[in-house]
Amino acid sequence: MQTPLKIAIVGSGLVGSLLAIYLKRAGHTVHVYDRSPDIRTIKFSGRSINLAMSHRGWRALDEVGLGDQIREIAMPMDKRAIHTVGQPLNYLYYGKDGENIYSISRGVLNRKMVSLAEAEGAEFFFNTRVWDVTMATATLHTGETEQGTWDDRKYDMVFGADGAFSRVRHRMQRQNMFNYSQEFLNTGYKELNIPANPDGSHKLDKNSFHIWPRRDFMLIAMPNLDGSFTCTLFMPFEGEHSFEALKDKETLEAFFAKYFPSTTDVIPNLVEDFFKNPTSSLVTMKCYPWTYEDKVALIGDACHAIVPFYGHGMNAGFEDITILNQLMGQYGDDWKTIFEEYQKSRKPNADAIAELSYRNFMEMSSDTADASFLLRKKIEKRFSEKYPDKWLPLYSRVTFSFRPYSEALALGDHQKAIMDEVMATEGIFERWDSPEVEAKMLELLQK
Structure with missing residues (x-):
């Protein structure tokens, strides 16, 4: 147990919610801020890629006794199912017998994590915009608008878990000697859906990560508990085969009939979903340092956003928490050393998974065929x-x-x-x- 502190976490996503649980278990008062409404009260936005939980993520959950509860909302996948035009379905197993990755709906998991963090005693402040941070005093500045009146909320420590476009990191970027880069892919993504059969069963093999590799573009599908699959179409924004080129119903249906013929009967709402759901971008973000004194630290996507092609964004963020917790046990109340060792340990690994994720796009979209x-x-x-x-x-x-x-x-x-x-x-x-x-x-x- 550490000396209790009053700690703010900016961001109520997966990493922010799990971090709140760890910090509460260590005896701290924890307040979590998010500019968005409570995710448990809204319909998810139709811009999600299902999560692929693997060993690193499970370790972080199991160490606070939450793994079994999350396994109840996860679907095991032991293989890739490769759909190539005019050829039989090909299965490519991931590892040894019994080794699976687990498909989880991002919205379902995030709602669960917020509820679990609340049950631990973390207090959430939704619809609250953090515009700035005074780092030397760990003070959040919140308000209705960036130009309006702000409230000052003083803490002992602030964690920025507010994603790739982090407001906390934005403040840290104004320091001298702060390195920052972001790189967008010219490939974007759009969510589609394969509904369950009338009896609730899955239309495709439910224990597979389904891939339709087509070199410059691809479709993936990951199973959900309700018998549906969350599909994601990855394509360039512009060019011959691109989101820009799929501008009307006839072009879209012809494109899918040519390149994804096996999906014709399983995606009944293709046209509606395609033109309703947003086209989202993919970014790799790197920065350093991740911490300021013993007052402010970045964690998860706020300091190492990566593209999703290895399925490790969440797993890497959860592993940040695992390492941070180990250092808390090792160094006690010496938060300056905890923060310094945390960023030194995690930065090379964050850069490595970013590179691996970038490379894996070629493996998934081209090599698997x-x-x-x-x-x-x-x-x-x-x-x-x-x-x-x-x-x-x-x-x-x-x-x-x-x-x-x-x-x-x-x-x-x-x-x-x-x-x-x-x-x-x-x-x-x-x-x-x-x-x-x-x-x-x-x-x-x-x-």
Whole structure:
């Protein structure tokens, strides 16, 4: 138990709500501010990508005894289902038997997390806009408008958990020696929906992450408990195959009939959803430092927003909390050291998962439809099962372990170089499971 402090968290999203629970458990008074209404009172906006909870996220929940409650609203997915035009459905398993990622509706989880944080004693202030922070005194300045009268709300400490366009970070950016960058993809996304069958069952395999890879664009679908799937269409904003080009009902229906023919019967509200739901952008944001003295700290997307193609935005944010909590246990009331060690530990790993997420767009949209890629995965899986101490595939190292993201990036690059040589072996499609290929991998690993 630490000396109790009065702590403000700006942002009532997933990371802010879970952080509130951890800080309450440590004995602090916690107030959570959000400019939006209480998410439990509104319909979710139709701009969501389902979450993919994996080991890092579950660890953060399990350590405060909440994992089992969240598993009740999650759907296990043990494989990718690859939908290519004119070819049979192909399944690509993620890891070993029993290793799953879990699909969770962002809205459902966020509502649950807010309620759990309230049950712990955290106090929420919705519809409250934070316009500025006086960092030296951990004082929030709130008000109806940016130019109007502000209220001063003094705290011992402030956490900015207010997302990629964080108001707390905006204040920190005005410091000397604060580094900041953001990069938008020219690819955006739009939410679509596959409803349940009349009997409540799923129209597609419910334990798969469904992907329709089409190189420059792709469609994904993740299962929900009610029998539906949340679909996300990723496309360039402009160009031949783009959101800009899909301007009317006829063009949209023709496009889906040509490139996603297997969805014709399962997305009955395609036209309505497409033109109703917003087209959203994707951004990678990096900054440093993440903290100011022992007064202010950024966490989650506020300091490391990433694109969603590895499914680790939430998992990385939850892992921030895990590491912060470990440091709180180690350093007690020395918050200056806690904050310094927290940012030094997390920054390289945040940068690594950002890079991995960016790269994974190509794997999902293009490589999963490629026979060489599928063989590469098969070889890696077989070798890993035989030599688990010598080879852990990159995806498993990121998703089914707690090893640092930075380590996964470095070792993944090393393994890719090895597999590039293996795939260049003459007759690899016929000889992929031969002793010669196995010996070559062992030899390359020793080098």
